[in-house]
Amino acid sequence: MTEIISSSDLHLYYGKKEALKGINLTLHKNELTTLIGPSGCGKSTFLRCLNRMNDLIPGVTINGSVLYHGEDIYSPKEDVVNLRKEIGMVFQQPNPFPFSIYENVAFGLRLKGEKNKKVIDEIVEKSLQKAAVWDDVKDKLHQSALGLSGGQQQRVCIARVLAVDPGVILLDEPTSALDPISTGKIEEMLFTLKENYSLVMVTHSMGQASRISDRTAFFLDGHLIEYNETKKIFINPKQKETEDYISGKFG
Ligand SMILES: Nc1ncnc2c1ncn2[C@@H]1O[C@H](COP(=O)(O)OP(=O)(O)OP(=O)(O)O)[C@@H](O)[C@H]1O
Numbered sequence: 542m543t544e545i546i547s548s549s550d551l552h553l554y555y556g557k558k559e560a561l562k563g564i565n566l567t568l569h570k571n572e573l574t575t576l577i578g579p580s581g582c583g584k585s586t587f588l589r590c591l592n593r594m595n596d597l598i599p600g601v602t603i604n605g606s607v608l609y610h611g612e613d614i615y616s617p618k619e620d621v622v623n624l625r626k627e628i629g630m631v632f633q634q635p636n637p638f639p640f641s642i643y644e645n646v647a648f649g650l651r652l653k654g655e656k657n658k659k660v661i662d663e664i665v666e667k668s669l670q671k672a673a674v675w676d677d678v679k680d681k682l683h684q685s686a687l688g689l690s691g692g693q694q695q696r697v698c699i700a701r702v703l704a705v706d707p708g709v710i711l712l713d714e715p716t717s718a719l720d721p722i723s724t725g726k727i728e729e730m731l732f733t734l735k736e737n738y739s740l741v742m743v744t745h746s747m748g749q750a751s752r753i754s755d756r757t758a759f760f761l762d763g764h765l766i767e768y769n770e771t772k773k774i775f776i777n778p779k780q781k782e783t784e785d786y787i788s789g790k791f792g
């Protein structure tokens with residue numbers, strides 16, 4: 542059991558509104574952690590704190606700390622561009638760039654200054670394979686990514702994150718815009734990615750959380766109510782609010 546990210550007494554304000562009210566949460570390496578809770582409870586806000594995506598929103602104040610491998614990512618020394626490569630993000634709506642499939646996945650490598658075509662070819666192929674979309678796209682790598690189905694686009698977006706060799710992948714409801722078959726493929730893929738990466742995923746699907754995650758954190762109104770191994774959360778929750786939420790009484 543190794544810690545990879547740890548938040549301590551993390552508070553976040555949008556203007557005067559406190560959206561995170563002191564979150565203490567430690568995420569583990571090579572695990573998939575899911576964040577659950579009703580709409581507006583702060584799941585996406587917390588996820589965005591982990592790679593400083595909230596820095597981009599005007600009027601945000603953040604107190605407390607987030608350690609990645611023991612280093613405070615909010616320290617003034619932090620290289621935020623590098624942090625976002627190390628801790629990559631996948632969004633609810635697939636958001637490929639309006640380029641070819643190949644160029645989408647090569648994007649981060651080109652940004653890093655990689656010029657060797659053979660190296661780029663190899664990483665593009667490997668990343669698309671890991672994202673379980675290689676067979677779908679190998680004969681049309683130079684066609685626009687926008688011509689793919691939503692599920693294929695989402696897997697290309699995951700390949701784009703994998704290509705820069707992150708340690709952690711954040712996913713905000715990555716399958717909620719997709720059909721059940723694409724969702725199943727992505728769940729299977731995320732399950733295998735755990736071997737080499739640490740994953741944090743927001744989901745509204747209790748089924749999805751219990752199928753593929755190791756640990757589950759339940760948020761309510763800016764508080765972390767309960768955090769434990771997924772089976773314990775679903776079979777024997779300690780808090781009444783958790784039980785009510787997972788049994789569908791609210792949210
Ligand atoms: N950019 C923003 N500016 C102001 N308030 C915001 C902003 N983003 C989120 N909030 C508020 O912060 C609270 C937490 O929002 P957040 O998006 O983190 O919730 P969530 O748990 O991800 O909800 P959902 O399940 O609907 O995605 C909500 O009250 C929301 O209205």
Ligand SMILES: [Mg+2]
Pocket residue numbers: 584585586713743
């Ligand atoms: Mg959200």
